[in-house]
Amino acid sequence: MIGIRGVTKDYGRKTAVNDLTLDIAQGELFAFLGPNGAGKTTTIKMIAGLLRPTRGAITVCGFDVQRDYIEAKRRMAYVPDQPYLYDKLSGFEFLEFIGEMYGLGRDERRKEIERLSELFDMDGYLDLLTESYSHGMKQRVVLAGTLLHKPKVMVVDEPLVGLDPHTARLVKNIFRDQARAGTTIFMSTHVISIAEDVADRVGIILEGRVVALGTVAELRRQANHDGKLEDVFFKITEGQSNGGQ
Amino acid sequence: MRSDLAVLGARRRLELGNRLREMFERSRFKILVIGSFSILFWLSLYSLSLKGMQQVQFMTRQHSTELIGSMFHVFFLALGIMLLFSNAIITYTSLFKSKETAFLSSLPVRAESIFLYRLGESIAFSSWAFVFLATPLTAAYGAHLGLPWTFNLPVLAFYLVFLFVPAALGSLVSMIVTVTVPRSRKGLVIAGAAVIVGGVVYLGFRVVGLPGGYNQDLRIASEVFDSIKFSENPLLPSAWLAKGIGHLREGRTDRALFFLGLIAANALFLTALAHSAAGGLMRRGWFVSQDLPSRKRRGARAGVDLFFGRLLFFMSRRVKQIVIKDAKSFVRDPVQWSQFLIFFGLLGIYFSSLRSFAYEERDVVFRNLIGQMNLLATALTLATFSSRFIFPQLSLEGRRFWVVGMMPMPREEILFGKLAFSFAASLLISEFLIGLSSFMLKVPVSMAALHAVALFGICLGLSGLSVGLGTLYPNFAEDNPSKIVAGFGGTLNLVLSLGFVIAVMAVQAVPGFVLLREGGAASPDASSWVVGTMAAILALSLAACLIPMALALKAIRKLEI
Numbered sequence: 034m035i036g037i038r039g040v041t042k043d044y045g046r047k048t049a050v051n052d053l054t055l056d057i058a059q060g061e062l063f064a065f066l067g068p069n070g071a072g073k074t075t076t077i078k079m080i081a082g083l084l085r086p087t088r089g090a091i092t093v094c095g096f097d098v099q100r101d102y103i104e105a106k107r108r109m110a111y112v113p114d115q116p117y118l119y120d121k122l123s124g125f126e127f128l129e130f131i132g133e134m135y136g137l138g139r140d141e142r143r144k145e146i147e148r149l150s151e152l153f154d155m156d157g158y159l160d161l162l163t164e165s166y167s168h169g170m171k172q173r174v175v176l177a178g179t180l181l182h183k184p185k186v187m188v189v190d191e192p193l194v195g196l197d198p199h200t201a202r203l204v205k206n207i208f209r210d211q212a213r214a215g216t217t218i219f220m221s222t223h224v225i226s227i228a229e230d231v232a233d234r235v236g237i238i239l240e241g242r243v244v245a246l247g248t249v250a251e252l253r254r255q256a257n258h259d260g261k262l263e264d265v266f267f268k269i270t271e272g273q274s275n276g277g278q
Numbered sequence: 279m280r281s282d283l284a285v286l287g288a289r290r291r292l293e294l295g296n297r298l299r300e301m302f303e304r305s306r307f308k309i310l311v312i313g314s315f316s317i318l319f320w321l322s323l324y325s326l327s328l329k330g331m332q333q334v335q336f337m338t339r340q341h342s343t344e345l346i347g348s349m350f351h352v353f354f355l356a357l358g359i360m361l362l363f364s365n366a367i368i369t370y371t372s373l374f375k376s377k378e379t380a381f382l383s384s385l386p387v388r389a390e391s392i393f394l395y396r397l398g399e400s401i402a403f404s405s406w407a408f409v410f411l412a413t414p415l416t417a418a419y420g421a422h423l424g425l426p427w428t429f430n431l432p433v434l435a436f437y438l439v440f441l442f443v444p445a446a447l448g449s450l451v452s453m454i455v456t457v458t459v460p461r462s463r464k465g466l467v468i469a470g471a472a473v474i475v476g477g478v479v480y481l482g483f484r485v486v487g488l489p490g491g492y493n494q495d496l497r498i499a500s501e502v503f504d505s506i507k508f509s510e511n512p513l514l515p516s517a518w519l520a521k522g523i524g525h526l527r528e529g530r531t532d533r534a535l536f537f538l539g540l541i542a543a544n545a546l547f548l549t550a551l552a553h554s555a556a557g558g559l560m561r562r563g564w565f566v567s568q569d570l571p572s573r574k575r576r577g578a579r580a581g582v583d584l585f586f587g588r589l590l591f592f593m594s595r596r597v598k599q600i601v602i603k604d605a606k607s608f609v610r611d612p613v614q615w616s617q618f619l620i621f622f623g624l625l626g627i628y629f630s631s632l633r634s635f636a637y638e639e640r641d642v643v644f645r646n647l648i649g650q651m652n653l654l655a656t657a658l659t660l661a662t663f664s665s666r667f668i669f670p671q672l673s674l675e676g677r678r679f680w681v682v683g684m685m686p687m688p689r690e691e692i693l694f695g696k697l698a699f700s701f702a703a704s705l706l707i708s709e710f711l712i713g714l715s716s717f718m719l720k721v722p723v724s725m726a727a728l729h730a731v732a733l734f735g736i737c738l739g740l741s742g743l744s745v746g747l748g749t750l751y752p753n754f755a756e757d758n759p760s761k762i763v764a765g766f767g768g769t770l771n772l773v774l775s776l777g778f779v780i781a782v783m784a785v786q787a788v789p790g791f792v793l794l795r796e797g798g799a800a801s802p803d804a805s806s807w808v809v810g811t812m813a814a815i816l817a818l819s820l821a822a823c824l825i826p827m828a829l830a831l832k833a834i835r836k837l838e839i
Contacts, residue, residue: 044569081384085565102561106386117381120755121293121300130292133285134385162296164755 034059034186034217035080040089042075042241049075051241053089057219057234059185062212064228065221066266067238073221074114076238077190080219081111093186107135110179114191116171120164124155124174127163128181135182142181149177153203168195176204180211187211189220193227205231229262237269245269283391286382290395308766315773320414327418335422346419347524351509354516357412358444361404363620365448366455368403368760372396373449373560374456374567377757383564393449393556397549401445403760408437416523423527436522436538442545443515446552453556456563515541593698596687600695604671605703618667621659622707629715638720645719646790652715653729654783656708657736661775668700668744669771670762673753689834693745697827700741708733724808725789731812732786735819739778746826747771750833778822785814 035057042050050072057063067073078084080091082098082105091098096105118127125146132142150156153173163171172195179187192208193201209231212218222228228235229249237245237252245252249262256268280288301309334349335342373379373396382392413430420429455473510517522537586602593601608615629652638645672692675681712733716726751767762768789807 083380083383084568103386103388106384111384113381113384117377119289119293119378121296122289123296126289126292126296130285130289131385133280133288134282134387136279138279162300 034061034094035063035219036090036092037076037080038090038092040076040079040086040091042072042079042084043087048241050079050086050238053238053241053243055236055243055246057217059217060212060215061233062208062218062231063220064232064235065219065238066223066225066228066235067221068270069223071238072241073238074190077111077188077219077221080188081109082106083111107182108185110182110184110187112175112179112187112189112192114194116168116175118163118166118171118174121162123162124159124166124170127174128159128178131178132181137182145181146177149180152207153177169197169200172196173200176207180207185216187216187218187220189218191222192220193222193224201227225261225263225266235262237266239270281391282387283394286387286391286395287398290399305766312766312769315769316410319773320410323410324414324418324421327415328422331418331422346422347520348510350415350419350520350523351517353412353415354440354519355509355514357407358440358514358516361407361441361444362448362451363617364407365400365404365445366452367617368400369396369449369452370456372399373453374563379564388557389560390553390556393560394553397445397449397552400449401441404441404445405437408441412437419523419527425527429526432526432534432538433523436519436526436541439538439542439545440515440519442549443541446545446548450548450552450555453552453559453563456566457559515544589702590698593695594691596685597691597695597698600692601699601702604696604699608667618663621663622711625656625659625711626714629711629718638718642722643790645721646725649715649719649721649725649729650783650787650790652719653712653732653786654779656711656715656733657779657783658776660704660708660736660740661772661779664700664704664740664744665768665772665775666759666763668696668741669748669768670753670759671696671700671745672748673756673762674759675754679754689837690831693749693827693830693834696748697741697745697823700745701737704737704741705734708737724805728786728789728808728812732782732815735815736779736782739782739819739822740775742823742825742827743775743778744771746823746828746830747774749830749837750826752837778818782815782818785818786811 035055037053037055040050040053041048053072053076055063065073065076075084079086080093080098082102085099093105094108096108098105118124119130122130128146128149129142132145137145146159150159153176155170155173155177158166158170159174163174166174172192176192187208189208192204196204205227208218208220212231212233220227220232232249234246234248235252236243245255247255249265252262252265252269253259256265258265258268331342331346334345373393379392379396413434416433417430420427420433510520518537518540522534522541525531525534525537583602586605587598590598590601640648672679709730712729713726716729721729747767747770751765751770753762753765753767756762763772788811792807
């Protein structure tokens with residue numbers, strides 16, 4: 034569903050992502066781990082079509098995100114790390130706008146908004162202007178917005194930042210359910226435990242290169258360490274950093 | 279199913295409706311104040327324009343019609359250029375730097391639709407310039423000529439179609455420049471500066487190279503307007519606008535319609551061109567603007583720090599650091615300083631070319647009058663810029679306010695830092711300009727000193743007003759300075775700043791009047807008037823600075839982050 038072929042992204046002389054090749058299958062929940070500045074957000078933005086690769090190509094559901102960007106985006110949903118909402122629209126109006134942008138009919142929109150409002154427990158505030166929302170409330174509305182059109186691919190940047198434990202668990206459950214239903218999820222995160230809990234496969238990126246890729250069990254074997262994913266992550270990244278020096 | 283553009287338009291209308299409803303529910307007083315000030319501003323401009331036209335007629339008799347016609351050509355050309363620049367800047371910010379565009383780009387929306395949606399916003403912003411500057415002028419023109427009020431209706435149609443010309447052209451220029459300039463920040467800055475300097479030098483040569491010479495029999499003002507005949511070039515849309523309105527005045531509807539059609543056809547053509555180009559240019563421009571590498575600033579730090587460190591030797595270390603932070607933020611944002619450079623640059627060119635009009639050969643009363651007009655132009659530009667750049671300074675700290683708010687220093691010092699930055703920057707540029715004007719006009723030393731003191735007071739008062747009111751009416755939720763300025767506090771600040779400038783100008787005109795009464799003879803009596811006036815100006819300026827600053831100091835202590 035997501036095909037990344039030899040993708041490199043340069044900012045001037047700095048290479049943020051270096052010759053990345055990945056295939057994410059339908060219904061797979063892929064977690065992208067890495068320290069700050071490793072190239073996670075750059076990769077996510079290239080998949081979402083917000084950045085153009087310097088070299089290489091990315092396809093979503095078979096559509097090139099640069100050439101056929103409208104078709105690719107119709108099948109995709111993107112959740113940025115900082116949720117964007119219109120301050121002077123209510124949550125309901127925002128969801129209506131998103132639904133209409135994806136071509137949903139009025140009845141279908143209303144039905145879905147009602148379902149998602151219940152799912153995310155947003156009934157109490159959906160009619161208030163979003164300027165009065167907390168970060169967690171905003172994140173719920175944005176997540177609901179991404180699910181409205183039933184995307185085939187979800188690209189999510191740091192989904193748990195600023196969320197309370199209750200919402201964090203809700204988000205994890207929703208991701209699992211979505212993946213089970215056939216949605217491909219590409220998620221970047223600093224929170225190693227979420228990757229351990231829900232991801233089918235994990236990729237570790239360091240200085241723009243994927244240094245480890247596989248299931249959690251495969252990564253443990255690769256690191257020759259049978260502990261928590263956090264320890265595996267540190268062993269792999271520290272080993273790579275030392276090797277690179 | 280609606281098109282993506284229709285959905286975007288509907289969202290904007292919904293948002294606007296919510297905004298207005300909220301304003302009517304919560305801020306009726308604010309609406310009343312803004313509405314009253316707006317009407318008052320419009321009426322003042324109308325009345326000033328009417329009086330000005332009557333004065334021109336009195337001074338120039340049979341030439342008044344052609345002279346006022348020339349004024350319209352110059353006015354519309356200046357307004358057109360201003361709108362072209364502002365639309366180019368708005369397009370760059372709204373298409374390539376806005377969070378909303380990033381959000382919309384993640385949705386299945388065509389780039390052309392985002393472009394048209396943004397163009398509509400840009401035109402809506404520009405239309406304010408016409409509402410508050412052009413409509414009172416043409417309404418006064420109609421009243422001056424005794425035309426029925428219905429004259430204004432077709433004029434509005436002219437304005438409406440004309441607005442599309444600079445908007446479409448500005449957005450095209452902005453997209454092309456973004457896509458074609460060298461893809462590094464350094465290249466961007468160099469190319470931007472080269473374009474501005476090139477334009478300024480070209481205009482400078484045009485004005486300086488024009489024939490001057492003083493002829494007693496010629497009308498004073500028409501000399502100036504004759505020397506800027508280029509504004510009547512038949513290829514300029516602003517000239518079509520002026521000519522069309524001229525034909526309306528004469529009741530030649532067919533000719534007026536021709537010019538209306540000419541503007542409309544060009545507006546449509548340019549909009550269609552920009553729209554079809556936006557498909558490729560907007561996406562390329564977006565990627566170019568996102569690809570700009572971050573530049574290391576370590577090397578530059580020493581220079582800026584050293585310069586301001588020495589310039590502000592009288593300040594405490596912490597206040598100095600706040601000033602340096604603000605100065606760096608300003609200098610590193612070309613969108614901000616380019617506007618500053620354009621307007622003050624144009625003033626500089628005009629002042630440096632004063633001798634080409636042979637004004638320095640005129641009598642002292644006339645030279646003083648021109649000097650005062652220059653003082654007024656500089657002060658009004660300063661008022662606009664302090665409202666635009668200084669007023670939103672505290673609001674722009676926004677979510678970062680805790681950084682300075684938590685520092686181990688009294689919060690009051692933050693305000694003193696911003697006051698010092700504003701005062702020092704405006705004083706440097708404006709005193710240079712007015713010094714240049716006095717030198718070129720060869721005004722008497724006492725008058726030159728008076729103008730310098732008046733500007734000192736104006737810089738102080740405007741800085742105090744902008745910093746003070748910016749603290750009393752902060753908007754921490756908004757990142758866009760244009761939107762912060764458009765709020766109640768920004769409007770109040772602009773109105774009070776203009777009022778303050780007019781008050782200082784009225785006071786400083788007293789010695790000029792004495793000079794006029796005495797027929798231009800310099801006398802000890804006039805010098806004592808000058809000294810007295812300087813004292814009055816300083817008292818007025820101190821009041822304008824200290825009152826809002828005192829209120830702001832009280833407010834910042836209570837400010838909750």
